[in-house]
Amino acid sequence: MRDSIKATYDSRETGPRYHVTTRINGHVLEWQKRVDDPFVRQRVTVGWPDLLRSLFRRRLVVEILVDGDPDVVNDVLELDGNQLVPGSTRQAAFRSHVNEAIGRL
Numbered sequence: 001m002r003d004s005i006k007a008t009y010d011s012r013e014t015g016p017r018y019h020v021t022t023r024i025n026g027h028v029l030e031w032q033k034r035v036d037d038p039f040v041r042q043r044v045t046v047g048w049p050d051l052l053r054s055l056f057r058r059r060l061v062v063e064i065l066v067d068g069d070p071d072v073v074n075d076v077l078e079l080d081g082n083q084l085v086p087g088s089t090r091q092a093a094f095r096s097h098v099n100e101a102i103g104r105l
Contacts, residue, residue: 008075011036018068024050025061032067038076040066 011017019032020040027050042064046054054060067073074085084091 005079009072017072018066021063021065021067023061023063023065025054025057035066038066038068040064 009017016034016036018035018038020030020035020042021028021032022030022042022044024044024046029044044062044064046060046062051060068076074088077083078085078088078090081090084094
């Protein structure tokens with residue numbers, strides 16, 4: 001059995017803290033749609049007007065941007081032990097270690 005990590009928030013109390021923005025050729029289709037988690041599967045249907053504009057420009061750019069509240073994004077990033085999130089104790093310990101190593105030179 002796998003040990004669970006300590007929860008830092010409860011989405012039942014805070015509501016969804018992630019959001020998705022979808023754009024085609026810079027035109028916003030959906031702005032910051034709230035989602036429960038950052039693992040998103042999204043389908044984008046390109047309409048005729050956008051398809052025709054893309055044919056004239058010879059390119060079609062579809063963007064799906066997943067973001068969230070800064071605190072919860074940092075929590076997700078810190079699941080990786082190599083991430084040094086600004087203002088975190090892990091970053092402070094790393095800087096302290098580097099400063100000690102420089103001081104020994």
